[in-house]
Amino acid sequence: MATVTSELTAKDTEFLRELGQQLRVDSIRCSTAAGSGHPTSSMSAADIIAVLLARHLVYDWSRPENPNNDHLIYSKGHASPLCYAMFKAAGAITDEELLTFRKFGSRLEGHPTPLIPWVDVATGSLGQGLPIAVGIALAGRYLDKLPFHVWALCGDSELAEGSIWEAIDKAGHYKLSNLTAIFDVNRLGQRGETEYGWDLDVYRRRAEAFGAHPIVIDGHNVEQVDGALARARQYRDKPTIVIARTVKAKGFSEIENKNGWHGRALPPDMAERAIAQLGGERHFTVFTRKPEAADATPASPPPAETVDVPTYEVGSKVATRKAYGDALVALGVLPDVVAMDGEVSNSTHADEFARAYPDRFFEMFIAEQMMVSAAVGMSVRGYRPFASTFAAFLARAYDFIRMAGISQANIRLTGSHAGVEIGQDGPSQMALEDLAAMRAIHSSTVLYPSDAASAAKLTTAMADRSGVVFLRTTRGAYPVLYGPEEQFPIGGAKVLRSSDQDQVALIGAGVTLHNCLAAADMLASEGTAVRVIDLYTVKPVDVGVLREASSVTGGHLVVAEDHYPEGGLGAAVLEALAEDPSPPRVAHCAVRGLPGSGKPEELMEAAGISPGQIAGAARRLLSAEGVEPAGSAGPRGSGGVPSSEGGH
């Protein structure tokens, strides 16, 4: 155990112990009332939270939006009884509300969510709170330049998650002395002992090796806790990790340090005995130090500048990823726009923002989980983060994106190098499931532009869009389709070719839109009237444009996507019109096999999404109903799989 000095008087000590007992009792009371929850995991950290709340946290509970407030994240989100007991002790909620824990309609959910004004982000998927705390601390140190401190309470089980070490690594790299992680080492996980039990030295060595100041303490000794938290706030060079030896269910001898009590509320009779042993109910309200008036407040942002959206000459070849970089630089006039990348900024083109606004760009290296967490943390501080990497590698952070949806965080994710179109690098680098994955995120927006003009406009629109916004960009350079006057509202789609006589509509996005246009030329030359739709918003999809296309063509739609067949563009179209009185027939060109390496055109042909194959799908759709388009070779194949021989 470290020798840490504390200035506590005997009276202070006595009060802090009492407060810890109150937090324990309340953790038990609310979880027993709910019939579920994690009282024992709360009891291990109760003394730590008591000392933090009463002596170190700087927070104005009546003004959670105060920019000088500290941040406290329960990375061990299952300690929600403790979190809510703390809110009661702070006077933020009543005892009555505390007892609504986990009940339908209560904001005190099983794990904390930002429905509660004093909760920054949803936690409960372990290993995520600390990385997000790092994001908040990055903002505090490099953007806000404010003296607030960021505290993260971590369980010892979650220290097995790699994301925890990505976070500590970045905190060390960026010298985040405004961050303190507290490891509540109670030795017991859900199903038994953790990997390292009470071997605190393992954590100490790891924390040190990853760039933090470790302080090892007894987490039930309030003097030691006080000394450690005080010292943590004083360091100026590195983050601090307080490694606290604690006891699960501390204070109730029947189950103290016993396995089998994770995630279980105490039955009423046990709860009664526990509360008695803990000294009964208490209802202290603790004064938390508010930020001082003298604390700096962030300079009020200058009036929003006009963003000068880049434009491109129609017909010139520009990659959508390049347009993303251009537009990001243009957005840089907005002082709250920040960007980060996973060490591939010269591919995603985020490097252009990095050069133009180095103070607002954060290199996260190859740590996508941390990158997304940093974006979430910066959104907590009110910034507008744009995070980018290859779309395939955003899969690495999928659980973080899922939780960002639950947090209702406002983050923008750009994934480049989508689909087989990337060519020679092969399948490991190809995003072919990202549209399905991103569409299924709560409140997400999914954008997939086909040309530089729309990519630039959509990137700009992302800045004002809330929720998780995903932009899919393409590796190769393709012709610019739209002039500078064209608008691309999110939720819209573009009809590029149309007539009242259209027999079939070809629907694409990204590279397949270009293939749809080429297919339309083929079909037009055969006398088939074709509608072409640029579905640049995949979610929320433009139901009106799709419905009209279905209506005009008698329900003949072809969807082509550089993505596996499940859950992507095809599903977006089908879901949109599923309940219509007369749903369309949809022929679906998608990547059905496992792609390899080759030239983009070779791989698109092999996948069945080439212009000729899209035209073939349209012919099949028409001929199968007896509408014989000129030049048709009759029905080919059967079922939903496009035949591999196309029209050219």
Added chain:
Amino acid sequence: MATVTSELTAKDTEFLRELGQQLRVDSIRCSTAAGSGHPTSSMSAADIIAVLLARHLVYDWSRPENPNNDHLIYSKGHASPLCYAMFKAAGAITDEELLTFRKFGSRLEGHPTPLIPWVDVATGSLGQGLPIAVGIALAGRYLDKLPFHVWALCGDSELAEGSIWEAIDKAGHYKLSNLTAIFDVNRLGQRGETEYGWDLDVYRRRAEAFGAHPIVIDGHNVEQVDGALARARQYRDKPTIVIARTVKAKGFSEIENKNGWHGRALPPDMAERAIAQLGGERHFTVFTRKPEAADATPASPPPAETVDVPTYEVGSKVATRKAYGDALVALGVLPDVVAMDGEVSNSTHADEFARAYPDRFFEMFIAEQMMVSAAVGMSVRGYRPFASTFAAFLARAYDFIRMAGISQANIRLTGSHAGVEIGQDGPSQMALEDLAAMRAIHSSTVLYPSDAASAAKLTTAMADRSGVVFLRTTRGAYPVLYGPEEQFPIGGAKVLRSSDQDQVALIGAGVTLHNCLAAADMLASEGTAVRVIDLYTVKPVDVGVLREASSVTGGHLVVAEDHYPEGGLGAAVLEALAEDPSPPRVAHCAVRGLPGSGKPEELMEAAGISPGQIAGAARRLLSAEGVEPAGSAGPRGSGGVPSSEGGH
């Protein structure tokens, strides 16, 4: 730099240097021929691979299936030119084939895949090769009990991935002295210097803190490399990490250690100068030591036992997750069935297997990326792994599952606690996007049983299913619907109620099937003939059963799922019938809002997937077409969103 002893003669040394130069020259030749690739990242590790291939790797190139072969994984998959140059040096491929690198149809793809018989798994998403190597080493030490060694070549950029530290942690925890990771610290990433450049001491301290023996060397000094690899193989207590200081593009002075040359093939003129500087082409073939005859071979597995699939009394309430545990225990008679879990085995019920077969159960703690990697590694060794955690937390390993699809690995993943049905724990613990995400994995199978009987049968069927197989289980206990004689072939669906007069079909899986049955009772009491379908295979879906339901009901389908609306059961049904001459109308009950905490029934009602709401959707579908079912209150709402007031 460490002092490591080596037994090399001057002649050996000279040969190894020459071999290193050959590997460099060939890396340049094949990538220049391809016009893309990563020669400079190959050149930094060429001396390491030369020494490993000629002196330490034990491998029979003519029998890659030899169980005593070592394993060598290029965790830095972009060093594929080096990997393929090594194959040539080993005599496994010809120089001619080497020059097909990255060309369409060549098995020498941009990043290695197991299309090549000497490649175990696909790499190229950084930070995955080492965790998989840990899985192979786990199998070697604890299952095969064979003396083969596992080598993993890592780049320094990927050391920022948390998954690398999950892997080293587990290798240390499980004392995998049969594993050696080699860090090729060439200082330069894709866009510039790595986080720690040539500060090898950072890596040394981290490797040590995470439980490995670090050996720091000059990666271009073949004596040091030789000594380090020899020592690595001798340790008996811990894994070894060889931390090698190397130079990117080593050997070609024009670009040696220069930024801006990541992932770029040399133009032909530069390649010519480089090859000249490296001493020209060489075409050595190296003899690799084969496993000795005296090496142990794994005991031939006993004749496959008959699996005694558990059965349940119809009507009794049993959770599907419990049936998973029961069936897994039953599968234990098959000696190649192994299991692992992410520290929630008492929730997933994998703990029953752990108790019955402790030698074949691996606790991976809360490290889902490592858990999936361990499964992949064990599948490389021919085992049949079953890995389980909450379905929501499989999202943590999504990129690993994506890559497992590309590797065509045979792994079984079980995700419990799906959907809002879990109740009080709240949204962080609810999988609501897993069906969409898992369906979009290449060659995946997605199973979602509704009762214990089907769950047990499907778990058993998973053992014989190749590819990535996902089973979604439910938290709560629901009535057993099927008797012991019922069969559940993968790809099938069950029609639970039907007649030739059915007006509408209700399609569910998991908990919503029970709600569909209740809804069918409501509708039947109103005089509406209803078909009910248990879509226990979500992928590949039973098109025949769906098509017949659509045909009989005149295209009236209701799909109900405990999942967000995008990409799940609804999309599976729509995609299956999309191109049919007369596609069905599909009313879709799914979780459209962000759920909170509450009782399962409260949350299902709030989400719009209760029996009453499913019945309401059916009435809406029928009434909107003028088919007025008895008891209908007429059309409600519009569009695809079910109204929140249901039929009760």
